[in-house]
Amino acid sequence: xxxxxFQMSKQLDMFKTNLEEFACKHKQEIxxxxxxxxxxxxxxxxxxxxxxxxxxxxWSEMLGVGDFYYELGVQxxxxxxxxxxRNGGLITLEELHQQxxxxxxxxxxxxxxxxxxxxxxxxKVLGNGFGIIPVGGTYLIQSVPAELNMDHxxxxxxxxxxxxxxxSEIKSSLKWExxxxxxxxxxxxxxxxxxxxxxxxxxxxxxxxxxxTELYSQEITPxxxxxxxx
Amino acid sequence: xxxxxxxLLLSTHRLIWRDQKNHECCIAVxxxxxxxxxxxxxxxxxxxxxxxxxxxxxxxxxxxxxxxSKYSYIKLSFKEHGQIEFYRRLSEEITQRxxxxxxxxxxxxxxxxxxxxxxxxxxxxxxxxxLEEKRKETDKNISEAFEDLSKLMEKxxxxxxxxxxxxxxxxxxxxxxxxxxxxxxxxxxxxxxxSNPVTRETHGSGTxxxxxxxxxxxxxxxxxxxxxxxxxSLTEVYCLVNRARGLELLSxxxxxxxxxxxxxxxxxxxxxxxxxGVMVIELQSHNEExxxxxxxxxxxxxxxxxxxxxxxxxxxxxxxxxxxxxxxxKMGHLCRDDSVEGLRFYPNLxxxxx
Numbered sequence: 270x271x272x273x274x275f276q277m278s279k280q281l282d283m284f285k286t287n288l289e290e291f292a293c294k295h296k297q298e299i300x301x302x303x304x305x306x307x308x309x310x311x312x313x314x315x316x317x318x319x320x321x322x323x324x325x326x327x328w329s330e331m332l333g334v335g336d337f338y339y340e341l342g343v344q345x346x347x348x349x350x351x352x353x354x355r356n357g358g359l360i361t362l363e364e365l366h367q368q369x370x371x372x373x374x375x376x377x378x379x380x381x382x383x384x385x386x387x388x389x390x391x392x393k394v395l396g397n398g399f400g401i402i403p404v405g406g407t408y409l410i411q412s413v414p415a416e417l418n419m420d421h422x423x424x425x426x427x428x429x430x431x432x433x434x435x436x437s438e439i440k441s442s443l444k445w446e447x448x449x450x451x452x453x454x455x456x457x458x459x460x461x462x463x464x465x466x467x468x469x470x471x472x473x474x475x476x477x478x479x480x481x482t483e484l485y486s487q488e489i490t491p492x493x494x495x496x497x498x499x
Numbered sequence: 500x501x502x503x504x505x506x507l508l509l510s511t512h513r514l515i516w517r518d519q520k521n522h523e524c525c526i527a528v529x530x531x532x533x534x535x536x537x538x539x540x541x542x543x544x545x546x547x548x549x550x551x552x553x554x555x556x557x558x559x560x561x562x563x564x565x566x567x568s569k570y571s572y573i574k575l576s577f578k579e580h581g582q583i584e585f586y587r588r589l590s591e592e593i594t595q596r597x598x599x600x601x602x603x604x605x606x607x608x609x610x611x612x613x614x615x616x617x618x619x620x621x622x623x624x625x626x627x628x629x630l631e632e633k634r635k636e637t638d639k640n641i642s643e644a645f646e647d648l649s650k651l652m653e654k655x656x657x658x659x660x661x662x663x664x665x666x667x668x669x670x671x672x673x674x675x676x677x678x679x680x681x682x683x684x685x686x687x688x689x690x691x692x693x694s695n696p697v698t699r700e701t702h703g704s705g706t707x708x709x710x711x712x713x714x715x716x717x718x719x720x721x722x723x724x725x726x727x728x729x730x731x732s733l734t735e736v737y738c739l740v741n742r743a744r745g746l747e748l749l750s751x752x753x754x755x756x757x758x759x760x761x762x763x764x765x766x767x768x769x770x771x772x773x774x775x776g777v778m779v780i781e782l783q784s785h786n787e788e789x790x791x792x793x794x795x796x797x798x799x800x801x802x803x804x805x806x807x808x809x810x811x812x813x814x815x816x817x818x819x820x821x822x823x824x825x826x827x828x829k830m831g832h833l834c835r836d837d838s839v840e841g842l843r844f845y846p847n848l849x850x851x852x853x
Contacts, residue, residue, distance in 0.1 A: 273665055274680055274687075281687055284658055291651050295644045304583060305641070309648060316656040319692045324750050325708050326692045339748035343738045366541075379540050381583065394751045396778035397734040397818075413818075414775045458839050465839075 285327055292331040299332055303381035310387060321391055341388040344369050349412035357461030358413030359479040365410055405429040409479060415460045424453050433476040507575060509588055512598040530598055535630040538586050547582035549575045552630055662693050682706060712757035717766040729785030732818055733778040773822050791827040795846060798833060803845045
């Protein structure tokens with residue numbers, strides 16, 4: 270075993286040198302170019318390497334990718350915690366992105382949604398219930414250890430279009446019985462992820478605060494505001 | 500008012516925009532008119548954009564919303580998603596210039612009755628040239644970077660293959676490898692970012708690095724833990740430690756692996772995993788079961804409490820408050836009332852008053 274390990278350590282040293290060369294030339298590219306980061310991550314995944322597994326890994330030490338994503342992880346945790354009282358621990362990727370960018374300030378390095386997703390995938394191992402739920406064309410990020418099974422996810426996806434959902438909609442779109450629909454909605458209510466509007470015309474509506482900003486408000490610049498008003 | 504709410508299409512010859520509501524309304528720009536494209540990242544209140552710089556309109560230009568304009572570019576605003584992917588595809592089409600080799604299909608009839616928009620088409624030659632140069636330079640840098648990246652990945656792949664064969668050998672000849680050698684091997688894997696289920700099964704993921712880290716953590720977390728009643732969730736620890744470090748941050752996996760070693764290294768902290776999957780660090784001196792007794796008192800005083808209320812009263816995070824109440828319930832001291840209004844805990848009178 271000694272000889273094989275020795276061989277490996279020699280090759281490792283060589284690889285480290287190659288990586289150093291690469292870092293010299295292209296470290297900036299990785300820092301500044303989200304597209305390049307995606308390519309980099311995808312290629313690593315294809316060959317079976319996780320550049321973010323450890324801060325002590327070569328990738329992290331020499332390319333600085335580690336610090337970038339681990340710090341992002343901290344920022345994501347903080348944003349989710351701050352908004353949890355409002356959305357029950359569910360937030361759209363868009364809103365998370367906006368809030369994180371806000372927190373990072375004007376002069377910080379740019380962060381793409383892909384970057385956020387990768388950071389979140391790493392956070393899962395901390396046991397805090399971080400999860401990524403595909404809805405519509407985007408994702409909902411879960412940051413609490415609430416149990417969300419397939420039934421819950423499917424209802425969230427249904428609600429994504431308008432920000433709310435009703436029992437009848439669930440029954441007609443998903444062909445479920447009333448009991449099943451109600452169970453799912455009650456679970457979401459209990460977890461604080463859904464709010465009940467009993468004053469809606471027709472039947473009660475179950476709204477998802479996580480989807481509020483996405484659909485019903487949009488920050489606009491002063492120029493856009495001027496243009497919008499006749 | 501701009502051209503809003505539409506669908507952007509890319510063909511080998513043209514960039515086409517079609518109104519989502521009024522399908523009759525369709526405008527197109529031939530790709531041959533494009534000099535250069537650049538991205539503008541999204542920001543607060545702004546969506547991600549692609550700016551497409553165009554040549555001056557030729558005299559045989561198709562009729563369109565405008566015959567001419569001051570600007571030599573158009574902006575494509577991606578309100579929802581797709582900017583990155585679209586930019587990638589558009590760059591490809593512009594680099595490949597396939598329209599030069601293929602005949603075009605029918606040109607689309609363009610709708611005239613539209614409100615004024617931002618699409619204009621008159622260029623400025625000097626600026627055009629500079630943009631061309633910049634584009635070539637950027638392209639060259641990026642393609643060089645990709646080339647180098649590919650070569651690097653080839654070498655990394657070799658390392659992965661090598662480590663796989665070593666791991667297999669270890670599996671086969673259990674006796675032939677020493678404890679020390681296994682640890683060395685694992686640290687090599689760590690450097691490369693290669694995970695190996697074989698060694699993990701038999702020897703765990705810890706390395707010397709993680710042992711050192713565990714000792715550091717024990718030192719660092721003593722006071723914060725005492726300030727927080729002896730217990731902290733792993734996410735809190737992650738944030739605390741990384742904020743303190745500033746540089747050379749720990750990965751989530753580093754933290755977990757180090758914490759797993761706390762107990763075996765006989766350090767004054769330990770890792771605990773609740774049934775829900777929530778992971779915490781506790782002081783050895785902390786006894787959650789004892790805390791349950793005092794939790795029971797608190798709940799009894801108030802009649803009943805939710806996790807939120809309890810958290811506020813005691814000054815803990817809601818996450819940990821909930822875990823404590825759940826533990827109390829598991830031990831039989833509390834009963835739950837699970838309703839739409841939330842999860843509320845009551846002292847278990849079935850037990851005490853029978």
